[in-house]
Amino acid sequence: MEAVKSFFETPAPSRFTGIWAWLLTTDHKRIGLMYLFAIVFWFCLAILLGGLIRLELMFPGETVLTAELYNSAFTLHGVIMIFLFIIPALPAIFGNFFLPMQIGTDDVFFPKLNLLSWYLYMLGGVVAIASLFAEGFPDTGWTFYVPFSVSTQTNVSTAVFAAFILGFASMLTGLNFITTIHRMRSPKMGWLQIPLFTWSLYATSWVQLLATPVVSITLVLVMVERFLNIGLFDPSKGGDPILYQHLFWMYSHPAVYIMILPGMGVISEIIPVFSRKSIFGYKAIVFSSMMIAVAGSLVWAHHMYTSGMSDTAVFVFSLLTFVVAIPSAIKVFSWVSTLYKGAIQMTPPLFLSLCFIYLFSVGGLTGLVLGAAGPDVHVHDTHFVVAHFHFTMFGGTGFAFFAALHYWWPKMFGRMYDFKKAYIASALITGGFIFHYVPMFILGLQGMPRRYYDYLPQYATGNFLAGFGALFMIIGIALMFYNLAVTLRRERNAPADPWGGVTLEWKTASPPPLHNFDRDPEVLDYPYDFTGVKESQDNQANQDKQSKPNA
Amino acid sequence: MSLHQTSPHDDETGKKLGMWLFLYTEIILFGGLFVLYAVYLTVHTEDFVEGGKQLDRLFGLANTVILLISSFAVAASITAVQKSQKGVALGSLAASLLCGLIFLINKYFEWGHKFEIGLYPNSERLLDGPTGQNIFFGLYYVITGLHGIHIVIGMTVLAVAMAYVQAGKITPTRFALLENAGLYWHLVDLIWIFIFPLFYLII
Numbered sequence: 096m097e098a099v100k101s102f103f104e105t106p107a108p109s110r111f112t113g114i115w116a117w118l119l120t121t122d123h124k125r126i127g128l129m130y131l132f133a134i135v136f137w138f139c140l141a142i143l144l145g146g147l148i149r150l151e152l153m154f155p156g157e158t159v160l161t162a163e164l165y166n167s168a169f170t171l172h173g174v175i176m177i178f179l180f181i182i183p184a185l186p187a188i189f190g191n192f193f194l195p196m197q198i199g200t201d202d203v204f205f206p207k208l209n210l211l212s213w214y215l216y217m218l219g220g221v222v223a224i225a226s227l228f229a230e231g232f233p234d235t236g237w238t239f240y241v242p243f244s245v246s247t248q249t250n251v252s253t254a255v256f257a258a259f260i261l262g263f264a265s266m267l268t269g270l271n272f273i274t275t276i277h278r279m280r281s282p283k284m285g286w287l288q289i290p291l292f293t294w295s296l297y298a299t300s301w302v303q304l305l306a307t308p309v310v311s312i313t314l315v316l317v318m319v320e321r322f323l324n325i326g327l328f329d330p331s332k333g334g335d336p337i338l339y340q341h342l343f344w345m346y347s348h349p350a351v352y353i354m355i356l357p358g359m360g361v362i363s364e365i366i367p368v369f370s371r372k373s374i375f376g377y378k379a380i381v382f383s384s385m386m387i388a389v390a391g392s393l394v395w396a397h398h399m400y401t402s403g404m405s406d407t408a409v410f411v412f413s414l415l416t417f418v419v420a421i422p423s424a425i426k427v428f429s430w431v432s433t434l435y436k437g438a439i440q441m442t443p444p445l446f447l448s449l450c451f452i453y454l455f456s457v458g459g460l461t462g463l464v465l466g467a468a469g470p471d472v473h474v475h476d477t478h479f480v481v482a483h484f485h486f487t488m489f490g491g492t493g494f495a496f497f498a499a500l501h502y503w504w505p506k507m508f509g510r511m512y513d514f515k516k517a518y519i520a521s522a523l524i525t526g527g528f529i530f531h532y533v534p535m536f537i538l539g540l541q542g543m544p545r546r547y548y549d550y551l552p553q554y555a556t557g558n559f560l561a562g563f564g565a566l567f568m569i570i571g572i573a574l575m576f577y578n579l580a581v582t583l584r585r586e587r588n589a590p591a592d593p594w595g596g597v598t599l600e601w602k603t604a605s606p607p608p609l610h611n612f613d614r615d616p617e618v619l620d621y622p623y624d625f626t627g628v629k630e631s632q633d634n635q636a637n638q639d640k641q642s643k644p645n646a
Numbered sequence: 647m648s649l650h651q652t653s654p655h656d657d658e659t660g661k662k663l664g665m666w667l668f669l670y671t672e673i674i675l676f677g678g679l680f681v682l683y684a685v686y687l688t689v690h691t692e693d694f695v696e697g698g699k700q701l702d703r704l705f706g707l708a709n710t711v712i713l714l715i716s717s718f719a720v721a722a723s724i725t726a727v728q729k730s731q732k733g734v735a736l737g738s739l740a741a742s743l744l745c746g747l748i749f750l751i752n753k754y755f756e757w758g759h760k761f762e763i764g765l766y767p768n769s770e771r772l773l774d775g776p777t778g779q780n781i782f783f784g785l786y787y788v789i790t791g792l793h794g795i796h797i798v799i800g801m802t803v804l805a806v807a808m809a810y811v812q813a814g815k816i817t818p819t820r821f822a823l824l825e826n827a828g829l830y831w832h833l834v835d836l837i838w839i840f841i842f843p844l845f846y847l848i849i
Contacts, residue, residue, distance in 0.1 A: 204660055270667045278660035308671045312678035316788070323767040325784035326777075327682065332784075333693075333777025338685060342678055 099613050101509065101606040121206035124607065126213050127192030128507065133217060134184050135576070141175040144168050146569055149531075151548075153562035155555055162548045166234035167249070169546060171227075173237030174254060178261045179220055181488055182350065184496050185357035186268055187216070189503060190296045194272060196600040197290045199281030199618060201610040204274040212267045219261035226253030236546060238347070241328040241339045245320045252321050255314045262307045262314075265353070269303030272296055281599075283618040290598040290622045291380055295360025298384040302349045302356070305392060310346030313339065340402055344395035352391040354488060355455075356384060358495030359426050362448050365502050366430045368596045369445040370437025373623040376429040383422030390419040400468050401475045409468045416466035423459055427452060438629075442594065443517035447498035450525045454490025458483060461536065476546075479539025482532045490528060497521070500579065505589035509606040510582040517578055523571030531564025595628045661822040662829075669833050672796075676837050679789050683844060686781045693778020698848035700765070701786070705756045706846035709749050710838065716745030717835045720804070720828040723811075727821050732811065735824075739808040742831065746801040753794055757787075786845055793837055800834045803827045 102124045106116035117125055148169050151160045160168060191209065195202055203209050226232055230250040235243055244251050276297050280289070289297075316327060316339075326332025328339045359380075367374040374380065396404060396412040404412075430452055439445070461483040464470050474480065505511050534557040539545075543554045550558065592601040600607075602616045687694050723738035764771035765783055772780045807827035810816045816824050 204657075205664060208664075266671055270664055270671075273667060274660055274664045277663060278657055304667055304671055305674065308674035309678045312675050315792075319788055323787075325767045325788070326780060327784050327788070331777075332773070333686070333690060333781040335685070335689070338682060342681070345678075 099604055099608040101604065102609045103606060105609040107609055119210070121202070121210055122609065123191050123195050123202050123206065123209060124507075124611075126209055127188050127190075129213055130183065130187040130191060130216070131507075133213075133220065134180055134188060137175050137179040137220060138184075139576075141172050141180060142569060142572060144172040144175070146565055148172060149562045149565040152550070152558045154559070155549060155552060157549075163231075163234065165548045166546075167232040170233050170236055170254075174223060174258065176488075177237055177350075177354075178258050179216075179223070181354045181492050182261075182265055183216060183268075185361065185492065185499065186265075186272070186296055186299055186353075187212075189292075189361070189499050190268070190272060190357065192507060193503065193600050194293050194296055195275065195279070196603070196607065196611050197293045197598050198276060198279065198284060199599050199612065199616050200275070200279040201612070202279075203271050204279055205271050208267055209271055212264045212271070215260055215264035215267070219257045219264060222260060223254060223257035226250040226257065229253060238343060239314070239317055240343075241317070241320070241336050244317055245324075245328070252318050255317050259311055259314045262311050265303050266307045269300035269307075272300040273304070281616070281618055287378065287381070288618060288620070288622055291363035291374065291377070291384075292357070292360035292598075294381050295356045295363070295384050298388040299353050299356045302353050302388050302391065305388075306346040306349035306353075309342060310350070313342040313346070316342075337399070337402055337404075340399050341396065344398045348395040348398065349388075349392045351484075351487070352387050354492045356387060358451070358492040359384070359423075361495045361499040361502070362430060362451055363426070364596075364598065365444050365448045365498055366433050367437075367623045367625070368594050369440045369442055370434050371440065371595065371625050371629060372433055372437035373621065373625060374429065375432035375435075376425070377621075377623065379425050380429055383425040386422040387419065390415065390422070394419055397466055397471075400471050413466055413468045417463065420459060420463060420466070427456055427459075440595075442501075443512075443514060443521060444498045444502035444594075446518060447494055447501060447521050450521065451491065451494040451498060454486055454494060454525070454528065458486030458488075458490055461486065474539050476544055477539035478535040478543045478545055481545045482535035482539060485532050485535075490532075494525075497524070497575065502594070503600075504579060504582075505593050506600060506605045506607070508583060509587035509589050509604075510585055511589045511593060512578050512582045516574060520571045520575035520578060523567050523574065525571075527564045527567025527569075527571055529564070531561050531568055534558070534561045534564075595625070597625060597628060598622060656820075658820065658822040658825075661826065665826040665829050669829060672833055672837075676789070676792070676840075679785070679792070680840070680844075683785055683789070686778070686785065687848075690776075690778025690781060693776045694782050695848055696776075697779045697782030697786070698845060701846050702756060702759075703846050705752055706842050709752050710842050712745045712749050712752070713835045713838050716742040716749075717832055719745065720831050724821065724825055724828055727811065727816055727824060728818050730818050732814075735811050736808060739804055739811065743801055743804055743808070746797055746804070749797060750794065753790070789841055790845075793834070793841060796834045796837070800827075800831045803830055 102122055106112065107120055107122040107125075111119050117129060120126060147160060148165065151158045151165055151168075191203070230248065233239070233244070233247065233249045233251045233254045235247060235249075235251060239251065239255060244255075276289070276293065319325065320327060320329075326334050328334045328336045330336065363374060363380055394412060394415045396408060397416045400409055400413075430448075461479070465474065465480065465483060501512070501517060538554055538557040538561075541554065541557075543550055543557075587606075589605045591604050593605070594601070597619060599612075599616045599618070603612050719738040719742035723735040723742070726732075726735035726738060760766060760783075766772075767784060767787055772783055804827050807816070807824045810823055
């Protein structure tokens with residue numbers, strides 16, 4: 096296997112060299128890595144903006160930002176984190192890189208479309224930044240609610256257009272994945288032999304196709320309103336502003352499942368590998384993914400309990416919201432049951448996955464508080480909501496992203512990182528996270544509204560503590576990226592299968608060759624069958640010993 | 647080295663699957679607007695009926711017939727390619743492109759007339775009139791406008807397919823590109839089939 100050149104050395108198409116071998120490539124692995132660098136850039140930028148917001152809120156009154164700048168900062172933080180980081184992070188980076196490998200094929204179905212999606216993604220990012228320099232970044236929040244988004248003087252149109260382009264990129268990626276899974280799967284692999292990460296991407300892709308066009312048209316309407324002033328959402332001209340909210344959340348609630356489903360897929364990959372035990376309830380996880388995709392599309396109006404809806408509608412949407420908690424809980428129970436009586440091998444990816452389970456469960460349970468119509472009226476639009484969705488989005492998808500990064504890093508780059516630094520960084524991030532967001536739950540219950548620039552004196556302590564948590568988190572994230580980045584200058588030392596994984600991506604060299612496999616990989620009857628791994632466990636232990644001291 | 651019996655370059659079914667998924671997103675895109683239409687129709691039923699009477703049914707009917715003919719021409723071109731009749735295929739595609747052009751010209755005159763009598767977004771006549779009619783014509787311009795953009799995109803795609811037929815890159819065994827272009831055109835046509843009764847025939 097060592098004789099095979101990796102995809103870093105073999106550009107595709109082969110006529111390009113140097114930078115063009117990257118910018119014009121159709122190789123899904125190179126495109127995945129290009130996404131990785133772009134997405135990490137945006138992630139860091141948005142973290143710094145988030146840090147600025149927290150710094151401003153640490154003390155009452157004006158600290159470092161003016162009120163207008165503060166509004167723009169949290170809008171920009173939200174837009175970047177959602178459209179440029181969380182939605183594309185797992186599908187575009189790890190989906191692109193590993194989906195074809197997990198189903199035993201050599202690329203996605205539409206490689207050129209894949210490259211086009213990357214360019215659309217980059218264009219969307221550039222347009223979002225361009226709006227900063229025109230008339231100031233929007234101060235609407237990432238939801239662009241009418242009537243404010245239509246009447247504000249800031250540059251909403253450009254930002255909305257950026258979101259439109261990014262939606263298009265994400266839609267095309269979803270289309271590509273579905274076609275790939277249907278048409279290019281290894282002929283030996285049946286539907287219930289597909290690894291769970293790929294299954295979760297399949298469910299995600301359907302949600303992307305189902306929901307994204309709705310937000311596209313909604314955002315187009317915001318632009319139309321700004322230019323033509325028709326009044327489709329303006330009551331004085333016969334329109335209805337609540338309709339905007341319905342259309343917006345019809346996409347944007349399913350979008351939270353676009354964010355979390357691939358994360359759940361990652362965790363479902365990592366937990367069985369380090370428990371050396373077949374995943375508990377493979378079929379239940381598959382079906383719960385599809386159930387989340389379906390049920391998650393029917394709960395959008397739980398964002399609008401206080402916007403003015405009939406009581407019947409509130410009741411129905413509240414009920415549906417509770418229903419959608421069931422498949423998520425099925426997954427959590429499956430992960431925990433997989434760990435039970437497993438031969439657990441602690442590694443940074445598993446550590447991050449355990450943090451994920453804890454943080455995501457807190458996020459999910461507080462979601463039920465918000466899903467119940469009564470308590471929601473009390474905490475609506477307070478910091479409680481902010482803490483809740485950060486627990487699910489960051490504690491969920493963000494941590495799954497970190498876990499995936501540590502799990503697949505040796506496969507992508509062929510280099511193993513330092514475990515000790517990885518543990519320290521993960522502990523710092525998790526500790527900082529809890530320190531940062533738990534005070535917000537309390538602040539929210541006490542009644543501190545979200546998005547406000549200033550607050551009453553009784554909220555000072557909580558905001559002060561949260562600021563410290565943010566600091567720990569930022570240090571932890573910086574250490575984590577540093578620890579990974581320094582390995583790039585080292586020699587390639589990772590074996591083909593450093594963890595003892597059994598899905599197909601571990602059956603080829605690290606980093607993989609251009610066509611992923613040098614011979615047709617053998618497909619297991621059951622994708623998480625570790626009997627082969629256990630037999631060669633001694634062998635495996637030796638390999639681990641060889642790789643760890645070098646790292 | 648190939649891992650599979652077929653590479654995606656030869657998988658015509660896969661290419662069509664991708665196109666169908668894309669068409670699906672287009673339907674949802676217009677679906678959002680149709681949801682707006684449905685809600686506002688319920689709220690402003692009277693005004694919508696009044697607004698519908700001010701649209702010229704003859705124009706609408708003509709455009710419907712034109713699009714149906716063009717869809718037929720596209721379908722004919724695919725059959726012609728399958729039968730290796732390149733000339734017929736090129737002729738049919740040219741005919742459908744011509745139909746698209748006539749549709750747009752019709753639309754231009756229709757919109758032009760509405761502008762002349764003061765029915766355009768944010769016009770004084772609409773602002774002073776009943777709010778329901780303002781919404782009706784607002785939706786009329788947004789939906790037919792978006793549909794018009796799709797006509798232009800569809801014509802571009804058909805023109806590309808035509809160039810491929812001309813260059814001999816579309817053969818009786820490999821015509822997924824032409825078929826996908828045709829599918830797109832049929833979708834644009836189909837959306838018009840919904841727009842026509844919703845705006846012109848509403849009673």
